[in-house]
Amino acid sequence: MTEIPMLSLLIWLPLLTALAVVACGERVQIAQRLALGCAVISLLLCWPLVQQFDMSSAVFQWTELLSWLPSWGAQYALGVDGITLPLVVLTVVVHGIIVLTTPHLVKKQVAQYLAAFLALQGLTIGVFCALDTLLFYFFWEGMLIPMYLCIGIWGGEGRNYASVKFFLYTFFGSALLLIAIVYLGMQANSFAWQAQVVQALPLSVQKWLFVGFFLAFAIKVPMWPVHTWLPDAHTEAPAAGSVVLAALMLKVGAYGFFRFCLPILPDASRFFATPMIILSLIAVVYIGLVALAQKDMKRLIAYSSVAHMGFVTLGCFGIYLISAQANVMYSQLAMEGALMQMVAHAFGSGAMFLAFGLLYERYHTRQIDQFGGIAKVMPIFTACFMVFALTNVGLPGTAGFVGEFSVILSVFQANGHLAALAGLTLVLGASYTLWMFKRVFYGPVDNKQVATLVDVSGLEQAALFILVALIFMLGLYPEVVLKPAHPAVAHLVQQALASKVI
Amino acid sequence: MLFDLFPLSMLPEALLGFGVLATVLTGAFSKKRQVVWWQALLVVCIGLIALWTVDTSWGVSAHWIYDKTAQLLKTGAALSVFFVLIYSQSWIESDPYLYHESTVLMLASLLGAWVLISAQHILTMFVGFELMSLPLYALVAIRARAQDQASGEGVEAAIKYFITGGLASACLLFGLSLLFGATGEMAYQPMLQALANLPASQFHGAVVGVILVVVSVAFKFGLVPFHMWVPDVYEGAPLPVTLLIATLPKIALVGLCLRLFGGVFMPLVQVWQPILIALGVLSMLLGNGVALLQTNIRRLIGYSSIAHMGVLILAFVLANQQGWQVAVFYVLIYMLTTALLFGSLLQLRVAGARCDAIKDLSGLSRVYGGLAWLLLLALFSLAGVPPIVGFIAKFSLLKALVASHHVWLAVITVLMACVGCFYYIKVVKVMYFDAPEEGVLINCTPVASQWCLRVHGVALIVIGVMPALLLSWI
Numbered sequence A: 001m002t003e004i005p006m007l008s009l010l011i012w013l014p015l016l017t018a019l020a021v022v023a024c025g026e027r028v029q030i031a032q033r034l035a036l037g038c039a040v041i042s043l044l045l046c047w048p049l050v051q052q053f054d055m056s057s058a059v060f061q062w063t064e065l066l067s068w069l070p071s072w073g074a075q076y077a078l079g080v081d082g083i084t085l086p087l088v089v090l091t092v093v094v095h096g097i098i099v100l101t102t103p104h105l106v107k108k109q110v111a112q113y114l115a116a117f118l119a120l121q122g123l124t125i126g127v128f129c130a131l132d133t134l135l136f137y138f139f140w141e142g143m144l145i146p147m148y149l150c151i152g153i154w155g156g157e158g159r160n161y162a163s164v165k166f167f168l169y170t171f172f173g174s175a176l177l178l179i180a181i182v183y184l185g186m187q188a189n190s191f192a193w194q195a196q197v198v199q200a201l202p203l204s205v206q207k208w209l210f211v212g213f214f215l216a217f218a219i220k221v222p223m224w225p226v227h228t229w230l231p232d233a234h235t236e237a238p239a240a241g242s243v244v245l246a247a248l249m250l251k252v253g254a255y256g257f258f259r260f261c262l263p264i265l266p267d268a269s270r271f272f273a274t275p276m277i278i279l280s281l282i283a284v285v286y287i288g289l290v291a292l293a294q295k296d297m298k299r300l301i302a303y304s305s306v307a308h309m310g311f312v313t314l315g316c317f318g319i320y321l322i323s324a325q326a327n328v329m330y331s332q333l334a335m336e337g338a339l340m341q342m343v344a345h346a347f348g349s350g351a352m353f354l355a356f357g358l359l360y361e362r363y364h365t366r367q368i369d370q371f372g373g374i375a376k377v378m379p380i381f382t383a384c385f386m387v388f389a390l391t392n393v394g395l396p397g398t399a400g401f402v403g404e405f406s407v408i409l410s411v412f413q414a415n416g417h418l419a420a421l422a423g424l425t426l427v428l429g430a431s432y433t434l435w436m437f438k439r440v441f442y443g444p445v446d447n448k449q450v451a452t453l454v455d456v457s458g459l460e461q462a463a464l465f466i467l468v469a470l471i472f473m474l475g476l477y478p479e480v481v482l483k484p485a486h487p488a489v490a491h492l493v494q495q496a497l498a499s500k501v502i
Numbered sequence B: 001m002l003f004d005l006f007p008l009s010m011l012p013e014a015l016l017g018f019g020v021l022a023t024v025l026t027g028a029f030s031k032k033r034q035v036v037w038w039q040a041l042l043v044v045c046i047g048l049i050a051l052w053t054v055d056t057s058w059g060v061s062a063h064w065i066y067d068k069t070a071q072l073l074k075t076g077a078a079l080s081v082f083f084v085l086i087y088s089q090s091w092i093e094s095d096p097y098l099y100h101e102s103t104v105l106m107l108a109s110l111l112g113a114w115v116l117i118s119a120q121h122i123l124t125m126f127v128g129f130e131l132m133s134l135p136l137y138a139l140v141a142i143r144a145r146a147q148d149q150a151s152g153e154g155v156e157a158a159i160k161y162f163i164t165g166g167l168a169s170a171c172l173l174f175g176l177s178l179l180f181g182a183t184g185e186m187a188y189q190p191m192l193q194a195l196a197n198l199p200a201s202q203f204h205g206a207v208v209g210v211i212l213v214v215v216s217v218a219f220k221f222g223l224v225p226f227h228m229w230v231p232d233v234y235e236g237a238p239l240p241v242t243l244l245i246a247t248l249p250k251i252a253l254v255g256l257c258l259r260l261f262g263g264v265f266m267p268l269v270q271v272w273q274p275i276l277i278a279l280g281v282l283s284m285l286l287g288n289g290v291a292l293l294q295t296n297i298r299r300l301i302g303y304s305s306i307a308h309m310g311v312l313i314l315a316f317v318l319a320n321q322q323g324w325q326v327a328v329f330y331v332l333i334y335m336l337t338t339a340l341l342f343g344s345l346l347q348l349r350v351a352g353a354r355c356d357a358i359k360d361l362s363g364l365s366r367v368y369g370g371l372a373w374l375l376l377l378a379l380f381s382l383a384g385v386p387p388i389v390g391f392i393a394k395f396s397l398l399k400a401l402v403a404s405h406h407v408w409l410a411v412i413t414v415l416m417a418c419v420g421c422f423y424y425i426k427v428v429k430v431m432y433f434d435a436p437e438e439g440v441l442i443n444c445t446p447v448a449s450q451w452c453l454r455v456h457g458v459a460l461i462v463i464g465v466m467p468a469l470l471l472s473w474i
Helices: A006-024 A028-051 A084-105 A110-129 A133-142 A144-154 A159-188 A193-198 A203-220 A229-236 A239-264 A266-271 A273-292 A297-325 A328-362 A379-393 A399-414 A416-441 A458-476 A485-497 B008-029 B033-053 B068-087 B089-094 B099-118 B122-141 B151-183 B188-196 B200-221 B229-236 B239-264 B266-291 B297-317 B321-350 B369-383 B389-403 B407-432 B447-465
Strands: A061-069 A074-080
Touching: A006 A028, A006 A061, A006 A074, A006 A084, A006 A110, A028 A084, A028 A110, A074 A084, A074 A110, A074 A133, A084 A110, A084 A239, A084 A328, A084 A458, A110 A133, A110 A144, A110 A239, A133 A144, A133 A159, A133 A193, A133 A239, A133 B389, A144 A159, A144 A239, A144 B407, A159 A193, A159 A203, A159 A229, A159 B389, A159 B407, A193 A239, A203 A239, A203 A266, A229 A239, A229 A297, A239 A266, A239 A297, A239 A328, A239 A485, A266 A273, A266 A297, A266 A485, A273 A297, A273 A416, A297 A328, A297 A399, A297 A416, A297 A485, A328 A379, A328 A399, A328 A458, A328 A485, A379 A399, A379 A416, A379 A458, A399 A416, A399 A458, B008 B033, B008 B099, B033 B068, B033 B089, B033 B099, B068 B089, B068 B099, B068 B239, B068 B321, B068 B447, B089 B099, B089 B239, B089 B321, B089 B447, B099 B122, B099 B239, B122 B151, B122 B239, B151 B188, B151 B200, B151 B229, B188 B239, B188 B266, B200 B239, B200 B266, B200 B297, B229 B239, B229 B297, B239 B266, B239 B297, B239 B321, B266 B297, B266 B407, B297 B321, B297 B389, B297 B407, B321 B369, B321 B389, B321 B447, B369 B389, B369 B407, B369 B447, B389 B407, B389 B447
Parallel strands: none
Antiparallel strands: A061 A074
16 A cells, blocks of 8 residues: 555645636536545545554655656755644645635635635645755745745735735745755755755755744744735735644745754754744743734734744744753654644634635634624634634634643743743733634624625535534544654654754 | 768758758748748758667767767757747737748857857857857847837847847957967867967967856846846847747856866966856845846846856856756756746736736736646746646756855855845746726637647656756756
């Protein structure tokens, strides 16, 4: 069974389906059926992918190796390990939900819309699975074009500015990433990830390479202060675009830190750990305060995304601080918390964006003060949104709690003050989320238009219920995500804490 | 004796020369315009076949060389003329008077390019240089009195091109004569020996000669500060001629630079290396910077070509095998991309739309989706976004720069590419995000163009994903 190139299938099937869907043109029904078929097949492919994954091993599995550019030392190398496996499944699930809700959210140029998202699915899985830095870069940059078109064609009024800002910001980050990749490839004589991991590098070289990698990944994550593209891109993107941005694009940035900065540049990561932790805490606290001040609902959710991603980078780079003071077990816990936060945040912010998209279809405004009393007219929607809000807050029992708690617990072993700052998210998250929830959903129905809103039904309900179920499952039994990750995380922590200086 | 002077490897040029003359005769006596077009295409195809039949070992002479690089570059040059002919079929056939002059001039320019690429003697090189350039001057003005274009523009562009080009030729001749005076040799190989053993008294003469040759090459490439003609000519010339000017001379000049900077001038590398770096960096800065302000799409592509040529010239700075391979690769990819870009614009023109201002392309994705998609591919290829082939070209150059420890040049190149990205996505934005203007487009694209465009677009992605297809030839 492992001879089947499962990962290539998962990457190329959506890409080829995207071509077929574009060829459909105006025949929306056929396009939607094709997209749905692809989503179902991808989900079915995930079953053997997970079943046959050896949960006790840290090596890459489902590997594929094809010669691609031998004269340059680049190969078509794919593989998943325990860290990547949950992310791949997450991608498939999120895109499946997007396909389900498309008929309700998009009315014009539906075939092209579906094609863009199918392409994004294939490319995102490619980013997660690539084991060759040049291949990784191909998929990483390739994601820009469909996302740019997505924001610009189906977005809100400010979409021109938002899409251009998104593209240029991300492209600028990737520019220095490219130089770093070229330099690394030259040093290691190969672009294969394995070769670059074992390549010893002097500290000065590692620092420069880290700067190159850092810029690209920090912009994608996004970290403060290069996060300013995110509020615009998220607010102006169409609903599914925001979901993909929040649920997957941001994780791609964090994944870059996991897969490239920590193992390949461990000494530089250690050197820059303190600034990275400071930036993460600024994201958590400061951006939390900024979110509190927002009047635009989507912008608020966008800023809360940045704050939550602060936990991911905190867990990722906190291991250097923790390992100095405590057992390596807590470093592993921090990293697992970061991974869990990556998955959970998709269901927190991503689900909120999706739900908001359904609301926006009915009542075209994003201003919080124009809502009020939604709970009275859309009770089922409110109940689902409540669950999403609670996981955003980090209520125990929901997915959002696990990651945050793991990271705070681990950081506490190193430094109580930092943990206290990180713990402020529990207060700030609760404040902006619940205050927004109260203003939007509770209270009297003052606005005439709100009174006419219709509750969710059919496929919309199904999508929301799936998300709710997943949130509770992950919150109550996070081992689902973490079981394959334990050995891989332990191995990664070991690599990250080791020294590679010549 | 004859074969000493004219080796068998000149067979493709001979066939092309006969083809030019035959086209003149056909055009003079035939009444049907399609015949001339088909004949021109046939001549190019025959030339290509001859090119690949001639073995690279069929003899070199004192003034002629035919190696694998020459074969590849000549194929590229022939392909560029091929694209021009295919995409401008309607344009050529729509002119009732000058249909065959256009094709004859294009073929003559190709012949000049071929001679330039294979030359090993400064006089042969100059003949090729002039034979390539003079028809282009005429082509820029050739439609200047037709109704579909403001007469003033075409003539103004032609005069600008002619005068600056004439200046370039004069500089070239002066530089070559100084080099002859310094070395006493005219053929490349003896000149290389002489430059390597240059007595001190001749040094300054040779240096000035080299600098003048560099200046003339920079003129022809359109590098800063010799770039003044580029935006005006790109805007004023008819679209097919702009396509020809954007592709053919660049390929031929790369061939020339390979012989000069990769051969004859190597002993004086400290003289021209910093000059080329300065030319490249300034071109990238100015080309990308001013392109941001453009509202006319042809001027935009003109400035973008200044920037791209700035990047290309950096490949010669490296002065090693990797750099030369990168230069050949880059210019061929650039030719492919530009041909697709202008080819798509030409089809738009044929369909009845204007394509001068960027705003003219508003909402193209909704009116003519296939063309918009091809334009998107070409633009993102110029920007250097994977998986389209332009990224591979940029990447191979960056690899070569970093490998030779010119890391700062690589950083400047990618940063300028970022700046460049802005105006490319501006055009994509206008095509995809804006609403279309009033007016109906009639799709009367010739079938040959349609199929060629489709294959062209697919090739751009396929080579982008599997560059080994092209790299293995270099």
